[in-house]
């Protein structure tokens with residue numbers, strides 16, 4: 233049995249940030265992740281200035297490719313609305329690995345399956361034992377499933393289905409573009425250029441609405457590609473998009489139950505309007521670390537619920 237004071241399940245932005253913050257407070261957690269890093273993560277990789285602030289660095293200090301958007305073009309029901317702002321794009325392949333390395337804590341490659349409580353301690357797969365257990369394993373986090381599902385059942389209305397692809401592409405246009413309500417689409421689609429000639433395009437929608445209409449996300453993906461080709465934003469090629477589901481803001485007020493915690497997508501803090509989850513994952517990771525180091529609840533209620541505010545008024549957030 234491997235003993236640790238704190239075990240974090242999942243080394244994505246939530247888990248890695250929690251580990252980094254704990255380490256700074258003199259506590260060394262062990263991270264268990266089913267994947268080794270670097271790995272490809274399905275995500276557009278748009279982040280707000282607030283993410284760097286919470287990570288305690290300036291954008292200049294980020295050591296990998298970063299693109300700054302001084303404006304984002306919103307296409308809403310056929311109207312084109314350029315919004316001046318200050319937002320960034322990163323590649324998750326690089327960002328997640330950097331966050332984890334920066335945390336400088338031990339990481340074990342392990343797929344967590346079964347968790348039980350034995351007195352005051354948590355036992356993971358009869359192999360690991362800890363006093364504090366942090367669930368940062370994303371949508372299907374086993375810590376959520378084992379301890380939190382009963383008290384915070386997820387609302388199916390908040391389930392988002394997505395499809396995206398990130399390609400190496402000699403960007404003709406480095407403007408970030410978003411499309412809303414095309415064909416009454418219950419979500420939005422994006423064109424997010426990255427540094428070093430990468431491009432992420434994708435689409436996300438509420439599962440419940442698609443199901444009711446008998447539509448699939450794939451139909452809308454095909455529409456998006458057709459539109460981007462017509463706009464000369466991409467060339468025709470063989471597309472191999474991948475899908476992933478996650479939840480928009482869930483009513484998890486306190487991410488702590490005894491000494492177990494849920495953070496990031498495991499808790500469902502992504503913003504209601506745009507599904508922005510990296511910032512909320514980082515913020516919830518910091519709150520869990522503070523609760524472990526100093527005691528108290530892991531309040532997630534006050535994490536920002538809408539992204540539009542930080543796009544329209546980036547200096548305020």
Ligand SMILES: Cc1cc2nc3c(=O)[nH]c(=O)nc-3n(C[C@H](O)[C@H](O)[C@H](O)COP(=O)(O)OP(=O)(O)OC[C@H]3O[C@@H](n4cnc5c(N)ncnc54)[C@H](O)[C@@H]3O)c2cc1C
Nearest residue numbers: 242244245246266275276277278344369370496497509510
């Ligand atoms: C298509 C798409 C586009 C998105 N675009 C954006 C965007 O542009 N901006 C934004 O802010 N957000 C975006 N999001 C949301 C964002 O990706 C997530 O909210 C964010 O990754 C959450 O971070 P996390 O650390 O909670 O979870 P994750 O990043 O999912 O990390 C979870 C980690 O846990 C590990 N894990 C899972 N299960 C286990 C297990 N059983 N045992 C051990 N390890 C396990 C995984 O390997 C992974 O490393 C997007 C999401 C999707 C699907």
